[in-house]
Amino acid sequence: MAVGIIILSGARQGERLEFDFAEFRAGGVRACQVFFDPQFDPGVSGREALFRLGDDGWCVKNAGGGELLVNDRVVRGSTRLRSGDVVRLSPSGPDFSFNLLARLSAPTASAASAAPLSTAPAKPDAGPGRDGDPPSARGAPRDPTRKQWAIALLVVGVLVAVLLAGGRAWRGGAVAVVPRSKATNNADGDKSPARPRKSGDGVPAKRVVPRTQTTVDDEEEATSPPPTAPQDPWDVARDELRACVFLLAVEEPKTQAQWPFATATAVGGETLLTSATVAVELARFRQRGWKPWAMNQKTGAKIEVIDQRVHVGFERARGQPELQIYADLGVLTVAAKCPQSADLASAAELDELDRGQPLACLGIGHDGQPLSRFQNYAPELARGKVFVITSLPPSPGGPRLLHVRMPLPVKVYGAPVVNEAGRVVGVFAESAPPPADQAGAELKLHYVPIIDLPLVRAWLDRRDDAWWLPPTVPPEPANETKPAAP
Numbered sequence: 135m136a137v138g139i140i141i142l143s144g145a146r147q148g149e150r151l152e153f154d155f156a157e158f159r160a161g162g163v164r165a166c167q168v169f170f171d172p173q174f175d176p177g178v179s180g181r182e183a184l185f186r187l188g189d190d191g192w193c194v195k196n197a198g199g200g201e202l203l204v205n206d207r208v209v210r211g212s213t214r215l216r217s218g219d220v221v222r223l224s225p226s227g228p229d230f231s232f233n234l235l236a237r238l239s240a241p242t243a244s245a246a247s248a249a250p251l252s253t254a255p256a257k258p259d260a261g262p263g264r265d266g267d268p269p270s271a272r273g274a275p276r277d278p279t280r281k282q283w284a285i286a287l288l289v290v291g292v293l294v295a296v297l298l299a300g301g302r303a304w305r306g307g308a309v310a311v312v313p314r315s316k317a318t319n320n321a322d323g324d325k326s327p328a329r330p331r332k333s334g335d336g337v338p339a340k341r342v343v344p345r346t347q348t349t350v351d352d353e354e355e356a357t358s359p360p361p362t363a364p365q366d367p368w369d370v371a372r373d374e375l376r377a378c379v380f381l382l383a384v385e386e387p388k389t390q391a392q393w394p395f396a397t398a399t400a401v402g403g404e405t406l407l408t409s410a411t412v413a414v415e416l417a418r419f420r421q422r423g424w425k426p427w428a429m430n431q432k433t434g435a436k437i438e439v440i441d442q443r444v445h446v447g448f449e450r451a452r453g454q455p456e457l458q459i460y461a462d463l464g465v466l467t468v469a470a471k472c473p474q475s476a477d478l479a480s481a482a483e484l485d486e487l488d489r490g491q492p493l494a495c496l497g498i499g500h501d502g503q504p505l506s507r508f509q510n511y512a513p514e515l516a517r518g519k520v521f522v523i524t525s526l527p528p529s530p531g532g533p534r535l536l537h538v539r540m541p542l543p544v545k546v547y548g549a550p551v552v553n554e555a556g557r558v559v560g561v562f563a564e565s566a567p568p569p570a571d572q573a574g575a576e577l578k579l580h581y582v583p584i585i586d587l588p589l590v591r592a593w594l595d596r597r598d599d600a601w602w603l604p605p606t607v608p609p610e611p612a613n614e615t616k617p618a619a620p
Contacts, residue, residue: 136235137185137192142220144228145174152235156187160230161198161223170228177224183209185232191215192232200224205488206525206534220489220522231489368494371556372515375399378476379513379550380406380428381498382439382466383505384419394500394511397549398428399558400472402594405465407585408548409563410444413464414605417442421607428466431512433473441467443593443602445586447533452606460526460533462563462583464548465593465602476550479557481587491520492554493538495562495580497546513549516540521579536560536582551582560584 139151139160151168160168161182162175172179182198192215196202202209203222217234382396395415398406406428416426416439426439447461496513505511518540526532538551542562549562560582592598 138233138235139168140231140233142229142231144170144178146170146228158185159183159197160185160221163198168230170223175228177226178228181223183221183223185215192234194221194232206523218488218490367554367556368515368517371494371552371554372496372513374556375476375496375550375552376432376513377430377474378472379496379498380430380435380472381500381511382408382412382416382548383427383429384416385425385427387423387425391504392427393504394498394502394509394545395426396545396547397496397498397513397562398466399496399550399561400475401478401558401590402475404468404471405594406439406468406472407550407558407561407590408464408466409561409583410448410458410462410464410605411563412548413442413444413466414607416466417605418607418610422610428468429511430473431510435470435473437468437470437472439466440469442605443467443599444605445589446601446603449603449606457526459563459581460535460583461586462581463561463586463590464605465590476552477555477557478585478587478590479553479555479559483553483555483557484559484584484587487520487523487534487536487559487584489520489522493518493520493536493540493551493559493582495538495540495542495546495549495551495582497543497549497562499543499546502545514543514546516542518578533586534584536584537566538580538582539578540580541578542580558585 136152136154137158139149141147141149141151153167155167158167159182160166160170162170162172162178162180163182166182170178180199181202182196183194183202184197185192185194193212194202194204194209194215195212196209201224203225204213204215204219206220206222215232217232219232220229221232222229378400380398380400381394382398383392383394385392396408396412398408398412401407419426420442427436428439429436443465445461445463448458448463451457451461495516495518497516498511498513500511518538521537521539523534523536525534536551536559542565546562547564550558551560551562553559563581563583566579566581589598589601593602
């Protein structure tokens with residue numbers, strides 16, 4: 135079976151290889167069919183992965199030193215491979231995707247499939263006979279003119295019969311047609327085709343309509359509804375989640391002006407899911423006497439936020455932003471039950487998250503100006519894909535972070551990121567800064583911590599405050615007069 139390799143990182147990034155082996159090796163050893171020079175990819179030194187095609191498909195095993203990873207999971211023993219899996223030879227790369235390919239040329243049709251239906255061998259054309267016989271006398275195909283005339287006459291006869299029957303029906307008036315599958319029980323209990331009632335039976339006679347109309351029973355439709363195009367699954371997800379996605383705003387106590395701040399999602403009862411960074415900033419405003427609100431445009435709900443908590447991993451990694459982002463998850467408690475809640479992705483769906491998978495973000499973008507009654511704060515749906523997934527030790531099982539590519543509205547921190555089924559897989563934490571030589575470029579790479587499903591469930595089921603802690607609020611910035619983006 136043909137195999138394709140696309141090198142995703144390292145000195146050979148961008149190269150594409152194709153070959154048709156039942157077994158091959160990739161790594162930093164010269165004997166490997168896919169060789170990475172340790173001089174240019176130092177992490178591959180001593181690494182070697184063995185790929186083998188068996189009866190049940192392709193497998194890979196670690197044949198060298200160090201850890202081998204497939205889709206950011208350590209390979210232990212022989213591991214099954216799927217087309218599209220990403221293999222990482224060391225924590226620093228290189229990475230390449232493993233793809234199954236169709237053969238370059240399709241197999242030619244067999245002689246049996248190309249042969250005519252007749253099993254008798256065709257006779258070769260020997261040319262005119264000695265006696266001057268025509269080709270038909272020597273077994274060649276006969277002139278099909280007579281057969282074609284017979285078919286044409288048959289078709290004409292059928293058409294004439296149909297026209298005559300239609301003329302009789304026209305002269306006789308409208309005819310009520312009853313489907314073959316329908317029958318009515320007569321007085322004797324037997325079943326007979328339904329017939330129009332007469333006015334003498336005590337029931338008004340059926341109205342006679344012109345031949346251009348159709349007579350049907352009240353419970354039947356004259357025509358079947360026109361087929362409708364299948365609805366985009368993302369449109370379905372957006373419509374279902376509009377009642378679950380809330381705009382977070384803070385109210386200044388003196389003027390009672392309300393400033394838009396971030397996004398959160400109702401996930402059950404009085405709980406909203408957002409980012410830990412958003413929860414920290416809300417706690418800061420609560421200390422200043424500002425009142426935080428959660429508002430939903432579709433349902434008209436406006437509920438006060440009365441508590442905020444952050445993931446225990448976020449609190450423990452204070453001062454280490456490169457680690458905090460993996461646990462950048464927060465839960466908010468509101469003063470009343472939310473009208474509707476979003477579904478969280480299952481453990482199986484979270485485990486199956488993979489590079490290239492389509493995802494979408496439902497965020498409520500804003501310009502940072504005070505809200506007015508004319509403000510539109512319906513969530514906007516932005517589509518994208520997973521670029522890569524990274525994780526922290528222990529692996530597998532450690533916290534994971536999605537790197538997604540999608541064009542996001544501004545200031546949608548804490549917004550839910552969902553799969554095609556509309557289930558929440560993570561929340562938007564922050565955007566990657568553009569390269570130094572592209573300052574001011576549109577940001578399309580964003581970081582999304584994957585939800586810690588057991589911990590979220592622990593909070594929803596029993597308000598477990600061992601895993602969700604009150605945030606530590608940094609010192610108040612000087613001259614802070616309005617909400618700032620987290």
